[in-house]
Amino acid sequence: MTDVIQDSAANPASYRRPQQKKRKSRWWIPVAIILSVFVFGFFIVAVGLFALFGSAFKSKPVVVKPQSVLRLQVRGALEESASPGPFSFLDSNLDGDVNFLQVITAIKRAKDDDHIAGAYYHSGDIWAGFAKAIELKEALLEFKKAGKFIHAFLEFGGELDYFFASVADSIYMPAEGIVQLNGFGVSELFLKGTYDKIGFDFHVEQFEEYKSAGETYNRKKFSGPARRNIEEILWQRFTTYTNTIAENRNLPPGRVSTLIRRGMYSADELLEHGFIDNILAESEVKERIKKAIYGDSADAADENLNTITLAKYSQSDSYKRSGKPATSAQIAIILGTGMIVPGETGDVSPFSEPLIGSATFSRYLKKAREDKKTDAIILRIDSPGGSVVAADAIWEEIKKTAQVKPIYATMSDVAASGGYYIAMACDTIIAHPQTITGSIGVISIIPNFAKTLDKIGASVDTISTGKSAFFLHPYLPLSSEDKLKFHELSERVYHRFVDKVAEARNMPFDEARELARGRVWMGEDALKVGLVDTLGGFQTAINIVKRRLGVPEDAKVRVRFYPEPQDSFSAFVNFLRYLTESRLNPIGKKSNVLANPISDILPRELQSQIDYLYALYRLSLNERILVALPYKLNIK
Structure with missing residues (x-):
């Protein structure tokens, strides 16, 4: 067989013009140019800003002049x-x-x-x-x-x-x-009269009579136990205050007391x-x-x-020179300040009250526990409590840590309810004589709007597989069975709290319950009844740990803080990030003094109380039972 090759030139009829390929779009070129210009411009601006402010972020050496x-x-x-x-x-x-x-x-x-x-x-x-x-x-x-x-x-x-x-x-x-x-005083806002006018009803379970946080919702004034407890704190503080002034100013204590009360x-x-x-x-x-x-x-x-x-x-x-350690011993200090909440501490406004996130705090404990350079751990607690679930999660992590390294709790101004819950898991509890502690109890508040709906003529119809489907439903009146069931649930949590206290403080359940009942104790009284181990401040805790480690009391030791201190540059960057996130997702972000100028005109005590009540409210959306101090005690 012969191969035949046809020549297109010899056979013009068979000639066809070659088909041109379709040119690909070059749309990405101008986009790339624009992006390059943008990135380059951003880089130039960033360099300019750092050139302008960079020196401000640097830690400049400070020389202390003589005299x-x-x-x-x-x-x-x-x-x-x-x-x-x-x-x-x-x-x-x-x-x-x-x-x-x-x-x-x-x-x-x-x-x-x-x-x-x-x-x-x-x-x-x-x-x-x-x-x-x-x-x-x-x-x-x-x-x-x-x-x-x-x-x-x-x-x-x-x-x-x-x-x-x-x-x-x-x-x-x-x-x-x-x-x-x-002098000193405590004022509290009671809203039952307001709620009655609009039909809001709050079912409160408190264990026990001193656990009075719910009184702001279902009473018009302090109950007898709450009033007695607060009066004890006020007079104890007033006596300490006037005696200190009298000693420092060389004045008769009785005269100082009379003049200040006037x-x-x-x-x-x-x-x-x-x-x-x-x-x-x-x-x-x-x-x-x-x-x-x-x-x-x-x-x-x-x-x-x-x-x-x-x-x-x-x-x-x-x-810095005077702070150089003379020994290789290292102490980890974990700071726990604010309401105890589940999860991470979170990205809150730089102007908000601090929080103790259970996941964050547990992570600090794990890091300190696994750090081979750390010989002992101190928890510095300044908390009125909060979520029972979060407090229990931290309690578990502390117990795990105590099996590996000595761990101590030093109480600051407040270590009550959930704050005491986490402290009692430590080897030793050091309270200041003026620490507000105890408040061993639980509080449960259930809002109900059935009367409100009735006032505005609204009605609720239901379809369910059984009446238990509407347990604690906010739009339906609470039945006696619902109230009894909820009481039992709350009581179990309370008894578990008291059980932990009895075990930690090595006392019978009945004795621990007598000290509980939601009662607030001052540090010096807490020592007398066996709720804490010794009295003192932060330095006392350091000295106790030194003795445990065999370090002389006058020797300096290495200290590692959790969370680690933040420098001014990080604070500035976090602030810009907060503003950006607030603009992108304003819903769910907590108001701050920049976004809410109204807060500036509120009294400081009221701002603090609103912040505390707001935190309790946010917790109650997911948890029905809390271990929190009855009030944010702003003693004026």
């Missing part, structure tokens, strides 16, 4: 763990970003710093629990015993501002200054009764401090008064 004066002016809440504010890099002189442990540590290290001549306390509208207040006062007294002066200037303030100032060698006020010294406010009045030493402008006070340092010579008049804030001092070389 410096430590300026003490802490504003706002003295938190256990305060992160820098989102704009703190703009002004590192702000002491509002230092936390309680930093303040205490700075004062103790300044006591032994030869470049610190003394301290100048300036009122700053500080508010904190009384346990932290006494620890801070004791640190100031130690500073003073080291032979260093303390002078105080009060422009305004209340009992706490004066409490700290009373330690000073001299207290001054401007002529128009106002300090409210008028109320004192003006500089003239406080001077008349010996509560301050003179009425002077701040410039005159500073001149007196200069004379105390340099004397009355002509050369002294030309000297500058070198002051350094707590925030600056904590960045100084002097501060």
Whole structure:
């Protein structure tokens, strides 16, 4: 067979023009160019911003000049763990970003710093629990015993501002200054009358008579047990306060008590009764401090008064040198502040109250437990409780950790209900005499809107496989069977709580129940009845752990904090992320003072109480039974 090759040129009829291939679209080229320009532009802007603000985020070395004066002016809440504010890099002189442990540590290290001549306390509208207040006062007294002066200037303030100032060698006020010294009190908002008008009904189960959180929903005033319990706390605190002022100012305790109960406010009045030493402008006070340092010579008049804030001092070389450990022993300190909630602590507004997320806290425990360098663990607890499920999850993790390493609980201002629940799992409980603790009990609140629907003419029809399908239904009246069943469920949780207390404190169930009943105890009373092991503050816990590890009490040890301290750059980035997330997903985000200016005009105590009640409400959406302190006790 012969192959035949046809020539197209020889046979024009058979010729066909070759078909052109379809050109592919180049749409991606302009898109890529635009994206490249955008990315490059973003890079240039980022570089520019870091060039502009980068130096502000860097930790600059701070030199403490000779004859410096430590300026003490802490504003706002003295938190256990305060992160820098989102704009703190703009002004590192702000002491509002230092936390309680930093303040205490700075004062103790300044006591032994030869470049610190003394301290100048300036009122700053500080508010904190009384346990932290006494620890801070004791640190100031130690500073003073080291032979260093303390002078105080009060422009305004209340009992706490004066409490700290009373330690000073001299207290001054401007002529128009106002300090409210008028005793302590607790006020609570009861809304039953309001709810009755709109038909809201709340079924409350409390175990037992002292567990009175539900009274704000189903009563118009404090019950007898709640009133007695709060009065005990108030008078105990008032007695401690007046005795401290009397001792610091060398005044008769009875006279101090009478004058404060009557109320004192003006500089003239406080001077008349010996509560301050003179009425002077701040410039005159500073001149007196200069004379105390340099004397009355002509050369002294030309000297500058070198002051350094707590925030600056904590960045100084002097501060860091004095904190170098002399031993390889390491202690992990896990900070637990705020309401106990399930899951992660979460990304909340930088201006919100802190939370203890069970998953987050358990993760810290696991890290500390598995860290080979860590020899012991301290839990610093400042919590009114919250979710029973979350508290129990943390309790389990603490028990697991206690099998591996010694673990201690040191109670701050509050370690009550769920806060006590997690503390009792530790080897040793250290409470401050003024710690609010106990509140061993549970509270259950069920809202019902059947009367509201009736008032507006609405009706509810149902279809079900049985009447139990509508157990605790908010639109249907609660039956007696529902109430009995819910009572039994709540009682079981309460008994398990008391069982854990009895086991942890090595006492019979009936004895533990007698101490429970939802009753709030002060630390010194909790020691007497066996709910805690010893009294003391944060330093007491450190010293106990040192003895356990065989480390001399005066030796410094390595400390690792959980969560790790946040620098100003991280705070700024997290703030920007929060704003971005709020814009993308405003639903479900908690309001903050930037997004809700109305909160600025509310009293501080009311803001705190609303935040606490809101957290309880959010928890109750998923959990019917809570282990929380009856009230956010804002003692005024």
